[in-house]
Amino acid sequence: MxxxxxxxxxxxxxxxxxxxxxxxxxxxxxxxxxxxxxxxxxxxxxxxxxxxxxxxxxxxxxxxxxxxxxxxxxxxxxxxxxxxxxxxxxxxxxxxxxxxxxxxxxxxxxxxxxxxxxxxxxxxGEETQIAGYLSVNPKFDGVLCLPGTHTKWVRISAGEIVSFQTFMTGELFALLAGQSVLRHSMATEGWDEEAFTAALSDTLSKPESVAARLFNVRADNMLSNPSPIAARARVSGLLIGMELAAARPYWLGQEVAIIGSRGLSQAYRSALANQGVDPQVTDADAMTLAGLKSAFMASKETAK
Amino acid sequence: MxxxxxxxxxxxxxxxxxxxxxxxxxxxxxxxxxxxxxxxxxxxxxxxxxxxxxxxxxxxxxxxxxxxxxxxxxxxxxxxxxxxxxxxxxxxxxxxxxxxxxxxxxxxxxxxxxxxxxxxxxxxGEETQIAGYLSVNPKFDGVLCLPGTHTKWVRISAGEIVSFQTFMTGELFALLAGQSVLRHSMATEGWDEEAFTAALSDTLSKPESVAARLFNVRADNMLSNPSPIAARARVSGLLIGMELAAARPYWLGQEVAIIGSRGLSQAYRSALANQGVDPQVTDADAMTLAGLKSAFMASKETAK
CATH class of the missing domain: 3.30.420.300 (2-keto-3-deoxy-galactonokinase, substrate binding domain)
Incomplete structure (x- = not known):
């Protein structure tokens, strides 16, 4: 070859x-x-x-x-x-x-x-996506949200990572959808924007109630057999709502950009749009590649 | 025989x-x-x-x-x-x-x-424990807390179940301890009351932060290798703290009794004691048996 x-x-x-x-x-x-x-x-x-x-x-x-x-x-x-x-x-x-x-x-x-x-x-790994993002957007000053198994919120200023906070939201969702009693109530794919938004608003205003709201999904399933697709979006909304409640200092009044996979980025974008934030969305794989390129170019210069 | x-x-x-x-x-x-x-x-x-x-x-x-x-x-x-x-x-x-x-x-x-x-x-199942409790304490008027996989908070008045709320706290703990990235940081048994109380107080005051506080346990483990027993008690405290924040209307200024297994009842008792509540603790198996007895006696009367 x-x-x-x-x-x-x-x-x-x-x-x-x-x-x-x-x-x-x-x-x-x-x-x-x-x-x-x-x-x-x-x-x-x-x-x-x-x-x-x-x-x-x-x-x-x-x-x-x-x-x-x-x-x-x-x-x-x-x-x-x-x-x-x-x-x-x-x-x-x-x-x-x-x-x-x-x-x-x-x-x-x-x-x-x-x-x-x-x-x-x-x-x-996320540091490489961030480097990639900054190589394309060198003047960015604001907050990066990198949704995933362990979602990161990262403050960027003057090209530096100033501080960050990781949430286990994605892993909690995967455990609940795959391993918990809720697995009987939730579809494995599909989306219901209305159910997502209602649940999001619920835990954004009462984040402490998430463990009870999760059981409501189970009880609703036993009492009235609602759509498993809606249940899936609802669980996602409950967890992301709790996260947004805690991450408020990261997004409120800030310029926010999301770096993630398509489906998850859209869920976060929709959640933030509900709060009046209009984040730019960038593909995580593309940013990883851009970051790896930055690292390779730097290594060539070092080797000179 | x-x-x-x-x-x-x-x-x-x-x-x-x-x-x-x-x-x-x-x-x-x-x-x-x-x-x-x-x-x-x-x-x-x-x-x-x-x-x-x-x-x-x-x-x-x-x-x-x-x-x-x-x-x-x-x-x-x-x-x-x-x-x-x-x-x-x-x-x-x-x-x-x-x-x-x-x-x-x-x-x-x-x-x-x-x-x-x-x-x-x-x-x-819990209704039978409640029946058992009321057969022994017929004048009880207050709140029963039944900790378990799906913890129930139950308002009792005039011998009736008035309302109740279920929290998936126990199942979340089991999933995090057994299946999540935190399993590497947590001991499978043991207790650290100080770590429990600190974590409890943390999510009681900031319940929205639980998904971030959980990842702190992981990051602490990577950065400073703390006690896995303390990590176990800390995760328990974070989750029970979030629950108590939501269940406040159930326990604040109320007469509370706990019906549960020994270890879990003690964790809830300690958590509530930190909030100035002094709940009576009763063994769940004994209450189930008492409830089954009530049901058998009632069935004899019906058969007359």
Whole structure:
């Protein structure tokens, strides 16, 4: 096969991995996906897992630089890339950490995460999305919302991450939808905007009631058999409403941009629109790629 | 074997079953336990599951009355015992429903659950504990708190259930401790009263922040490796604090009694004591048995 690979960017989280094979003009040659996340790999399985995914794209007689972000840099990952402390720029530029490699065809650098001492908080992976966003929007001053399993709200000023707060909203939703007594009441997909908005408004005004409102969904199901799609949107609305109540200092009167996957971003956009905020929405994967590019370009400059 | 069995009381929930074999003076001859809960049994497996547990105690030539409460009376149970609506006395007296039996040695009656239309809420099993409590404390006027997977707060007046509210607090705790990213940070047992009280106070005053405070537990674990026992008590305190914030109208300035298992009752007792409430604590199993006795005695009178 022809082989124009110049470098490889890797987004490697707990449950899966994505590799972007890049050419010399920083264009994507191939996007490769694997479900071999860091959470399921022993230390000595990590380099082989990467090679299994990308080896077809490695030129034989060159060292291909690999830039990686995410849980691959945690203590349980390839090598620990220690957290930078806020306030700081997203640590993609000249702050990466070299990972030990056995295979001479690759050299691997890992992007550090970001920590906050008080209240205790951490991110790994989101800092790269933030770097990507700031590379495209260098003058952005405001708040980034990165919805996901662990949704992050991040204050950005003068190109720095000033402070942030993580909410377990996405993981709570997944546990309730998949493992709790509510699984019998909720559809696995589908959306009901009206049910979402009503539930959102409910916990925005009475966030303390969420554990009771969740059981109402179950009781309604037993007493009147309502739509499982509405129940799904309602549970989402209850949890996001509670989050917005706590995150109010992050969005009230602020310029907010959302970086996320399409469905979840739309739910947050709709929720914020209900509160008079009109956030810009940007695709998370595109921002990850942009952040990895920033890191690669910085590493070239460092190497000069 | 000698056989003095007069009747059998059964507490049959989603995940397990307990049978009390009673003599003619309403004393317990034997307490039998099984993990064959209603949740795992098909319709035609229900009667055989009961017989497998109690048949050694059935006199051959008599019909032994069986009184059952819990999910055995749900649509997925033996036969549906429809809910009574609040306000109502706990429906153990002459409100039971006959379940069809193949075996001539038993006749089975099931205690109805209780429902509330608005906000939608249901109980099955707790009504029997409440009946038991009222049989021992007939003049009680106040609020019963029944902590468990789905904790119930119940207003009692003039012997009636006036209204109630269910919180998914216990199920949320079990999901977070067993299935979430927090499982790595939390001990499976043990208690730290100081961590519990601090977390309780935190979400009592800022209940909306619970999804963020939960992630703080994870971040603390990554940054400073604190005690997993303290983390366990902290998660419990965060969730119970949120519940108490919402249940305030139930306990503030009220006479409160707790009906529950020992460990959980103590956590709720401690939480309420922090708020200046001094609840009486009563054992849930003893109250279930007392409620089943009330139902059996009422069924004898009905039969006269």
């Amino acid at each position: 022809t082989n124009n690979t110049r470098w490889i960017g890797v987004d490697w989280g707990t449950s899966n991995m994505r590799a972007y094979v890049m050419d010399g003009r920083d264009q994507v040659i191939a996007t490769l996906r694997s479900d071999r996340g860091i959470g399921q790999l022993a230390k000595d399985e990590i380099e082989p897992a990467l090679l299994a995914l990308v080896s077809d794209y490695l030129p034989a007689d060159l060292v291909t630089p690999v830039i990686a972000c995410g849980m691959v840099g945690s203590r349980q990952g390839w090598t620990e890339a220690e957290y930078e402390s806020v306030p700081c720029e997203p640590p993609v530029q000249s702050e990466t950490v070299t990972a030990p490699c056995r295979d001479a065809r690759i050299s691997v650098r890992i992007i550090r995460g970001v920590k906050q001492e008080k209240p205790a908080d951490i991110m790994r | 000698t056989n003095n069995t007069r009747w059998i009381g059964v507490d049959w929930g989603t995940s397990n079953m307990r049978a009390y074999v009673m003599d003619g003076r309403d004393q317990v001859i034997a307490t039998l336990r099984s993990d064959r809960g209603i949740g795992q049994l098909a319709k035609d497996e229900i009667e055989p599951a009961l017989l497998a547990l109690v048949s050694d105690y059935l006199p051959a030539d008599l019909v032994t009355p069986v009184i059952a409460c819990g999910m055995v009376g749900s649509r997925q149970g033996w036969t549906e015992a429809e809910y009574e609506s609040v306000p109502c006395e706990p429906p153990v007296q002459s409100e039971t429903v006959t379940a069809p039996c193949r075996d001539a040695r038993i006749s089975v009656r099931i205690i109805r659950g209780v429902k509330q239309e608005k906000p939608a809420d249901i109980m099955r």
